[in-house]
Structure formats: C-alpha cells, structure tokens
Amino acid sequence: MAQTANRERRGCSTSGCQFDAIALSDHCWQHTTDRDAYKNTLFEHVDARKSLAGGNFAKVDFEDVILDGADLRGANFSGACMRRVSLKNVNLAEACLAHTNWEKSYLEKVNLAGANLQGADMSRADLVKVAAEEARCSHVDFSSAGMERCSFVEAFLDFANFSEAHVEHTSFAAAVMGGCSFESAELVRCDLSRTNLAGATFHGAVCRGVNFHLSRPAAANFREATLEDCNLAKAIIREADFSNSTLARCDLLETVMERGRFKSVVFENVNRGNNDINGADFTDSKGLD
Numbered sequence: 039m040a041q042t043a044n045r046e047r048r049g050c051s052t053s054g055c056q057f058d059a060i061a062l063s064d065h066c067w068q069h070t071t072d073r074d075a076y077k078n079t080l081f082e083h084v085d086a087r088k089s090l091a092g093g094n095f096a097k098v099d100f101e102d103v104i105l106d107g108a109d110l111r112g113a114n115f116s117g118a119c120m121r122r123v124s125l126k127n128v129n130l131a132e133a134c135l136a137h138t139n140w141e142k143s144y145l146e147k148v149n150l151a152g153a154n155l156q157g158a159d160m161s162r163a164d165l166v167k168v169a170a171e172e173a174r175c176s177h178v179d180f181s182s183a184g185m186e187r188c189s190f191v192e193a194f195l196d197f198a199n200f201s202e203a204h205v206e207h208t209s210f211a212a213a214v215m216g217g218c219s220f221e222s223a224e225l226v227r228c229d230l231s232r233t234n235l236a237g238a239t240f241h242g243a244v245c246r247g248v249n250f251h252l253s254r255p256a257a258a259n260f261r262e263a264t265l266e267d268c269n270l271a272k273a274i275i276r277e278a279d280f281s282n283s284t285l286a287r288c289d290l291l292e293t294v295m296e297r298g299r300f301k302s303v304v305f306e307n308v309n310r311g312n313n314d315i316n317g318a319d320f321t322d323s324k325g326l327d
C-alpha cells in the first residue's frame with residue numbers, strides 16, 4: 039500500500055479500471071477489497087497525525103466512522119458516504135464534499151471554510167463550533183439539524199433548507215441566503231446581519247434575539263412567525279409577508295416596510311421610526327399606535 043495521501047492522480051491498479059486510486063490504497067474504493075484493513079490503515083495514519091490533505095476518497099464509505107483530529111484539507115470526497123460519521127477537530131477546509139450524505143452525523147470544531155458542500159444532505163446532523171466561512175452550501179439540506187456556535191460568515195447558502203432546524207449562537211453574517219427555508223425552525227441569538235434573504239421563508243419559525251440588521255429579506259415569507267427581541271433596524275423587508283406573525287420587543291428603526299403585508303400582526307413594544315410604509319397593509323394589526 040502507498041504510505042502517503044497522494045495529491046497526484048494515480049490510476050487504480052486493477053487492470054481495465056478507469057477510476058483513480060484512493061488515498062493510502064493502490065486501488066479505487068470498489069477494488070479495495072479488504073475494507074476493514076483499509077480503514078485500520080486510515081485510523082493509524084490519523085492517530086500518527088500524518089496529513090491526508092488533498093487525498094482522494096471518492097466513493098469511500100465512511101458510515102459510522104470516527105475520524106477525530108484528521109487533516110483532510112482539500113481532500114476529494116465525491117460520491118463518499120458520511121452518514122453518522124463523527125468528526126472532532128477535523129480540518130476539511132477547501133474539501134470537495136458536494137452531494138455527500140451526512141445524515142445524522144456529528145461535527146465538532148470541524149473546519150469547513152471554503153469547502154464545497156453543494157447539494158449535500160446534512161439533515162438531522164449535529165454541528166457544534168463548525169467553521170464554514172465562505173463555504174459553498176447552495177441547496178444543502180440542513181432540515182431538523184442542530185447547530186450551536188457555528189460560523190457561516192460570507193457563506194453561499196442559497197436555497198439551503200433549514201426547516202425544523204434548531205440553530206443557536208450561529209453567525210451567517212453577510213451570507214448569500216436567497217430562497218433559503220427556515221420553515222418551522224428555531225433560531226436563538228443568531229447573526230443574520232447583512233444577509234441576502236430575498237424570497238426566503240420563515241413561515242412558522244421562532245426567532246429569539248436574532249440580528250437581521252441591514253439584511254435584505256425582500257418578498258420573504260414570515261407568516262405565522264414569532265420574532266422576539268430581534269434587531270430589524272435598517273433591514274429591507276419590502277414586499278415581505280408577515281401575516282399573523284408576532285413581533286415582540288423588536289427594533290424596527292429605519293426598517294424599509296414598503297408594500298409589506300402586516301395583516302393581523304401583533305406588535306408588542308416594538309421600537310420604530312423613519313419607516314418607509316408606502317403601500318404596506320396593516321389591516322387588523324395590533325400594537326402600532
């Protein structure tokens with residue numbers, strides 16, 4: 039077996055096979071027949087703190103594997119299965135993880151900065167202190183996931199699905215989040231400042247202490263949502279639909295509410311002023327003087 043994760047492409051040693059060999063093997067995953075031995079080699083490599091940066095792990099099945107402390111920067115995981123994987127202190131910066139399945143996985147202090155996760159399935163995953171700045175997460179399924187103290191600053195999250203997710207103390211500052219779904223999600227003390235949230239949905243979501251300062255949820259859906267202690271100052275909620283929502287102790291200073299739909303909204307102790315409310319509909323709303 040090769041002793042290092044090879045950054046250069048090596049073909050699989052099985053004659054006639056067109057696939058590349060995976061890191062630490064002379065064969066592609068399909069032709070790596072003793073998979074328990076392969077995983078032991080991998081664990082020994084990680085335990086010895088040897089780098090696997092840039093390694094090829096295409097189609098490798100990591101289901102239920104624990105890989106704490108691994109250096110997998112820039113590695114290729116296309117077609118790999120990460121279901122129920124457990125990763126602590128793992129470096130996956132710039133890694134290729136597009137369309138991978140991470141269902142029910144556990145990630146703690148994992149570096150995903152600049153990684154490509156487009157179309158990945160992270161449903162029901164648990165993420166703690168994950169750093170995913172500038173990561174490419176378009177169309178990632180985070181439904182029913184748990185997130186705590188993560189960073190998605192300046193990440194690309196358009197059309198990502200956070201429905202029924204529980205997200206707390208997580209920053210999405212300046213992220214691209216158009217078309218995102220937070221349907222029935224719970225967001226606690228998250229930073230969504232300066233995000234593009236055009237067309238996003240927060241239908242039925244509960245937002246507590248969320249910072250929407252300077253965000254742009256134009257034409258977003260906040261129907262039946264509950265917003266408590268949220269900062270919406272200078273946010274552009276033009277044409278957004280807040281019908282039947284509750285806004286308690288929220289800051290609405292200089293919020294652009296033009297053509298917004300605020301039918302039957304309960305406003306409690308909101309701080310507002312200098313709002314553009316041209317064409318906005320406040321039928322049956324309560325709490326605005």
Ligand SMILES: [Zn+2]
Pocket residue numbers: 050051052055056057065066067068069
């Ligand atoms: Zn092969």
